[in-house]
Amino acid sequence: MRHRHGYRKLGRTSSHRKALHKNLAIALIINEKIETTEAKAKSLRSFIEKLITKARKGDFNAHRAVFAYLQDKEATKKLVNEIAPRYKERNGGYTRITKTRVRRGDAAPLAFIEFV
Template identity: 85%
Template sequence: MRHKHGYRKLGRTSSHRKALLKNMAIALIMNEKIETTVAKAKTLRSYIEKLITKAKAGDFNAHREVYAYLQDKAATKKLVEELAPRYNERNGGYTRIVRTRIRRGDAAPMAFIELV
């Protein structure tokens, strides 16, 4: 049982989970809206919101911190220079999760996660 456990494992090893979140974060930054399962969307929400909060500083160190997580120059540049300044007056709540459908193959609940 996972009573009060800190995070979702998503059925993956720690390195696979880290890679999954990194790739989903890059996709969300570049497209500003992606469709995934509800569990992955909820996990990605905390990951991306922490990145946006770091990027809001907008200085060189913000670039370094965000790049350390994403390892993608284009996504880092877009996040720090275009997306993060949108949220300067906002204290969190940068993403929205909208449940969409039940996936046909495995009946997994699907959702859109998008930047507000």
């Protein structure tokens, strides 16, 4: 049972999960809306919202902190300069998850995750 367990393992090792979050976050930042499985979307939400909160300051240290997680210059620049300033007055809740369909191959529930 996973009562009060802190995060989803997604059937991956910690390094694989970290890489998955990083790649999904980069895709979300660049495209601003992606479709993925519901579990991955829910897991990504906490990861990306923490990054946006860090990026809201907009200074050099915010760039460094975000880049440490993403390791992608283009995505870091877009997050700190374009996306994070939209949420200056908002305390959390930067993303929206919308359930879409069931994937035909493995019947996995899919969802869109996008910025509000």
